[in-house]
Amino acid sequence: MRICIIGAGSLGSTIGGMLALGGSDVWLVNRRQDHVDAVNARGLTLRFADGDRSVAVHAATTAAGLGPMDLVVILVKSLATGAAIIAARDVVGPDTAVISLQNGLGQEDLIAEAFGAERTLAGKTYVGGVLLAPGLVLNGAAGKETIIGELDGTVTDRVERIAEVFTHAGLATRVSTNIRGTMWDKLLVNVATGALSAITRLTYGELYAVPELKACALAAVDEAIAVATALGVELSSTHAEDAWVLAAAGLPADFKASMLQSIERGSLTEVDFINGAVVRAGEHAGVPTPVNRTLVACVKGVEASLTSR
Numbered sequence: 001m002r003i004c005i006i007g008a009g010s011l012g013s014t015i016g017g018m019l020a021l022g023g024s025d026v027w028l029v030n031r032r033q034d035h036v037d038a039v040n041a042r043g044l045t046l047r048f049a050d051g052d053r054s055v056a057v058h059a060a061t062t063a064a065g066l067g068p069m070d071l072v073v074i075l076v077k078s079l080a081t082g083a084a085i086i087a088a089r090d091v092v093g094p095d096t097a098v099i100s101l102q103n104g105l106g107q108e109d110l111i112a113e114a115f116g117a118e119r120t121l122a123g124k125t126y127v128g129g130v131l132l133a134p135g136l137v138l139n140g141a142a143g144k145e146t147i148i149g150e151l152d153g154t155v156t157d158r159v160e161r162i163a164e165v166f167t168h169a170g171l172a173t174r175v176s177t178n179i180r181g182t183m184w185d186k187l188l189v190n191v192a193t194g195a196l197s198a199i200t201r202l203t204y205g206e207l208y209a210v211p212e213l214k215a216c217a218l219a220a221v222d223e224a225i226a227v228a229t230a231l232g233v234e235l236s237s238t239h240a241e242d243a244w245v246l247a248a249a250g251l252p253a254d255f256k257a258s259m260l261q262s263i264e265r266g267s268l269t270e271v272d273f274i275n276g277a278v279v280r281a282g283e284h285a286g287v288p289t290p291v292n293r294t295l296v297a298c299v300k301g302v303e304a305s306l307t308s309r
Contacts, residue, residue, distance in 0.1 A: 007076030014129030022169025038135030068093025104273025123148035124186035143250030149179035197257035205253025230285035
């Protein structure tokens with residue numbers, strides 16, 4: 001399968017590298033010239049718990065001229081979704097499927113508006129990744145599931161084929177007939193750790209060692225569960241502890257949440273699309289979300305401190 005990852009940073013490179021190891025023809029699109037140059041010169045190196053593995057993949061700073069793909073995976077930060085859709089136009093043909101595996105809610109609607117619902121899939125992944133150096137990523141795929149589905153919940157040949165390709169590559173993937181619930185399930189996991197990690201600058205091992213932080217995380221997830229329930233969303237679990245445990249399952253103690261990685265790069269985070277999405281949905285459903293509202297405010301403060309220096 002010919003696959004293009006738009007936004008091949010930490011997570012995109014991890015998923016792209018795994019797919020390449022599984023035999024797919026993978027293109028990584030990333031604006032960082034040093035990462036692209038390293039991958040093209042030496043291949044992409046994936047750091048597993050038992051050692052490093054390198055794989056040959058294509059890399060470019062733009063999708064222009066690459067030609068139509070079988071599958072385009074959008075993995076940019078949520079703030080950059082519009083730009084990614086414009087970038088993807090060169091690689092989307094009549095038979096191309098386009099899927100968002102981004103954090104947060106709503107990106108699949110933007111993709112469907114741009115390319116048509118018939119080309120659009122939705123999905124969420126619990127796989128993690130950390131870009132350690134140009135051409136080198138810490139692979140957080142062990143024990144982590146990816147869930148994909150058609151927007152209307154039907155099970156089609158194409159979505160089953162994509163799940164098969166991912167699973168063959170070591171990315172355990174299943175097809176969901178309740179993709180809306182799937183997206184909220186992943187949102188709960190992001191709510192549990194992302195903002196707290198960004199605020200405290202703690203790795204997962206450090207974060208999970210502080211009982212008070214766990215209590216705050218569970219309160220934030222409980223709010224999100226209450227909002228989803230009020231909106232009629234079918235969740236796989238309504239226990240906040242499950243999201244807290246799942247967030248760190250299979251990840252090394254030195255793993256850093258995506259939101260913390262953004263802060264360390266001096267970039268804006270996705271907090272508006274994660275905890276902020278809970279706040280907006282809560283306003284719509286008439287459910288108070290004071291913990292998530294406070295976490296959004298604190299992350300905004302951290303972001304402001306980066307730009308004021």
